[in-house]
Amino acid sequence: xxxxxxxxxxxxxxxxxxxxxxxxxxxxxxxxxxxxxxxxxxxxxxxxxxxxxxxxxxxxxxxxxxxxxxxxxxxxxxxxxxxxxxxxxxxxxxxxxxxxxxxxxxxxxxxxxxxxxxxxxxxxxxxxxxxxxxxxxxxxxxxxxxxxxxxxxxxxxxxxxxxxxxxxxxxxxxxxxxxxxxxxxxxxxxxxxxxxxxxxxxxxxxxxxxxxxxxxxxxxxxxxxxxxxxxxxxxxxxxxxxxxxxxxxxxxxxxxxxxxxxxxxxxxxxxxxxxxxxxxxxxxxxxxxxxxxxxxxxxxxxxxxxxxxxxxxxxxxxxxxxxxxxxxxxxxxxxxxxxxxxxxxxxxxxxxxxxxxxxxxxxxxxxxxxxxxxxxxxxxxxxxxxxxxxxxxxxxxxxxxxxxxxxxxxxxxxxxxxxxxxxxxxxxxxxxxxxxxxxxxxxxxxxxxxxxxxxxxxxxxxxxxxxxxxxxxxxxxxxxxxxxxxxxxxxxxxxxxxxxxxxxxxxxxxxxxxxxxxxxxxxxxxxxxxxxxxxxxxxxxxxxxxxxxxxxxxxxx
RNA sequence: UGGGAUGUCGCCAAGUGGCUAAGGCACCAGGUUUUGAUCCUGGCAUUCGCAGGUUCGAGUCCUGCCAUCCCAGCCA
Numbered sequence: 001x002x003x004x005x006x007x008x009x010x011x012x013x014x015x016x017x018x019x020x021x022x023x024x025x026x027x028x029x030x031x032x033x034x035x036x037x038x039x040x041x042x043x044x045x046x047x048x049x050x051x052x053x054x055x056x057x058x059x060x061x062x063x064x065x066x067x068x069x070x071x072x073x074x075x076x077x078x079x080x081x082x083x084x085x086x087x088x089x090x091x092x093x094x095x096x097x098x099x100x101x102x103x104x105x106x107x108x109x110x111x112x113x114x115x116x117x118x119x120x121x122x123x124x125x126x127x128x129x130x131x132x133x134x135x136x137x138x139x140x141x142x143x144x145x146x147x148x149x150x151x152x153x154x155x156x157x158x159x160x161x162x163x164x165x166x167x168x169x170x171x172x173x174x175x176x177x178x179x180x181x182x183x184x185x186x187x188x189x190x191x192x193x194x195x196x197x198x199x200x201x202x203x204x205x206x207x208x209x210x211x212x213x214x215x216x217x218x219x220x221x222x223x224x225x226x227x228x229x230x231x232x233x234x235x236x237x238x239x240x241x242x243x244x245x246x247x248x249x250x251x252x253x254x255x256x257x258x259x260x261x262x263x264x265x266x267x268x269x270x271x272x273x274x275x276x277x278x279x280x281x282x283x284x285x286x287x288x289x290x291x292x293x294x295x296x297x298x299x300x301x302x303x304x305x306x307x308x309x310x311x312x313x314x315x316x317x318x319x320x321x322x323x324x325x326x327x328x329x330x331x332x333x334x335x336x337x338x339x340x341x342x343x344x345x346x347x348x349x350x351x352x353x354x355x356x357x358x359x360x361x362x363x364x365x366x367x368x369x370x371x372x373x374x375x376x377x378x379x380x381x382x383x384x385x386x387x388x389x390x391x392x393x394x395x396x397x398x399x400x401x402x403x404x405x406x407x408x409x410x411x412x413x414x415x416x417x418x419x420x421x422x423x424x425x426x427x428x429x430x431x432x433x434x435x436x437x438x439x440x441x442x443x444x445x446x447x448x449x450x451x452x453x454x455x456x457x458x459x460x461x462x463x464x465x466x467x468x469x470x471x472x473x474x475x476x477x478x479x480x481x482x483x484x485x486x487x488x489x490x491x492x493x494x495x496x497x498x499x500x501x502x503x504x505x506x507x508x509x510x511x512x513x514x515x516x517x518x519x520x521x522x523x524x525x526x527x528x529x530x531x532x533x534x535x536x537x538x539x540x541x542x543x544x545x546x547x548x549x550x551x552x553x554x555x556x557x
Numbered sequence: 558u559g560g561g562a563u564g565u566c567g568c569c570a571a572g573u574g575g576c577u578a579a580g581g582c583a584c585c586a587g588g589u590u591u592u593g594a595u596c597c598u599g600g601c602a603u604u605c606g607c608a609g610g611u612u613c614g615a616g617u618c619c620u621g622c623c624a625u626c627c628c629a630g631c632c633a
């Protein structure tokens with residue numbers, strides 16, 4: 001991968017052309033969330049694009065809160081958004097702005113439009129406005145208020161601002177074209193009356209500007225060069241340009257649309273995400289299964305992995321759904337390089353090593369990372385009674401099974417060769433214990449040139465720590481849950497499996513509480529810091545590739 | 558049926574008329590390995606939504622058709 005944050009795409013081509021033609025000498029971008037919810041993967045694409053572009057062009061990206069609708073906005077969301085952007089690895093320095101910073105200027109520009117006979121106050125009800133807008137095949141009908149005089153419009157608009165009218169009784173509209181094929185151009189509403197506390201301006205205003213009027217002007221005021229947004233705003237671009245063309249401002253940013261990021265088996269709609277939270281299907285907005293940045297953070301996804309993922313996926317105008325495997329691969333790629341290795345047995349099966357002295361404890365040395373010596377080594381206690389994974393024993397196993405079965409010898413990771421002598425069953429016929437013997441000469445290497453196919457992990461019974469482990473799987477069964485009629489019906493009922501008493505080698509939970517570990521031969525896990533009572537909890541970040549399990553699955557079917 | 562957009566391998570995505578259509582993920586086959594992980598090697602679109610046309614030459618240009626997505630908030 002190149003050192004660039006953003007790989008070449010149609011937007012960088014536009015920027016390069018603008019730079020070489022001399023249209024701009026620097027680029028300024030912006031990430032403009034409305035503080036009315038939590039950020040999710042989809043936002044990650046916009047963040048990485050806008051901030052990444054700014055870095056690539058030695059420039060700046062503004063963080064601008066699009067706070068023009070006090071109805072759903074809160075400071076709590078704004079703080080969470082800032083936290084998430086920082087976590088993702090980006091910084092806006094002192095370039096934090098709010099659309100509300102421009103309310104005065106916006107108001108002046110609105111009066112300008114009135115003076116230019118390009119805006120008017122409309123008395124129609126929302127219902128009448130909707131009816132008169134027409135539809136795809138029917139042209140709109142001019143409002144009876146459309147030809148009010150400049151003076152009348154001005155005094156009416158000032159009266160709106162002064163709070164002389166009730167909420168919803170009047171709006172300021174742009175006078176464009178009620179016949180336009182683009183419904184956004186059929187005299188769009190510019191200002192509405194709404195008596196609500198605003199997170200920044202309190203009750204200073206009772207009229208609030210609409211997105212289409214605010215966004216372009218905010219961009220222009222801040223000197224944004226390239227205003228990047230998602231595809232659904234394509235139809236708004238003519239209006240974006242109309243406003244800037246008709247208002248006295250000497251900056252005209254270019255709006256460029258790209259396709260949203262959709263990931264298979266996930267949902268990013270704010271409404272639906274909220275439904276998951278409200279119905280308690282998940283454990284809050286930061287549930288490790290959520291597509292929110294806070295969820296991915298809690299899950300243990302490294303921010304670098306998300307950045308790499310977004311970069312891998314690219315930027316285009318094609319509507320797409322990226323397979324979750326691409327995200328998982330990006331997560332594994334980072335984790336493989338950065339996670340210390342550790343041994344943990346999730347589903348324990350007792351093993352007694354008959355020829356190992358009772359009461360003896362050896363401290364064996366294990367490397368913390370097989371490919372990176374800088375991670376060092378650690379001491380792991382070994383004794384007569386250990387636990388291995390239930391899956392690592394199979395009765396009457398064939399030659400392809402490299403693990404334990406009667407008479408077969410395997411390597412215990414970082415320890416000795418053991419041979420399974422006997423499996424002890426309970427009354428129901430389940431194997432509850434293995435009797436094995438070990439080869440004292442086999443510690444640390446092949447003693448006599450004997451090779452074993454399998455190496456399995458283990459923990460010493462007397463030393464292991466009990467931990468709770470949570471195994472997460474995709475939240476939905478359907479690859480495009482957003483496309484089904486009732487998305488709640490496609491929820492994967494097995495998206496969380498709790499293992500209350502897994503066993504972890506000692507010495508791990510006492511320190512480095514936020515590192516992601518690889519439980520060898522198993523998966524990556526990160527300590528859940530939202531629960532502090534009781535035994536330590538580990539969330540599974542992502543599984544490892546498992547070609548054995550895959551081939552087993554195939555041979556079954 | 559109005560307006561706006563998009564169609565290149567299972568999923569993304571390069572390609573801007575001229576060598577045999579990049580790359581990643583997935584998948585398949587081997588090799589290394591004290592993780593059936595990692596790593597390494599090889600395979601994986603005679604063809605670019607379809608049909609015509611222009612051209613010595615077209616995924617790239619033209620015409621027509623088809624498919625999909627977005628738009629009728631005083632949301633963003």
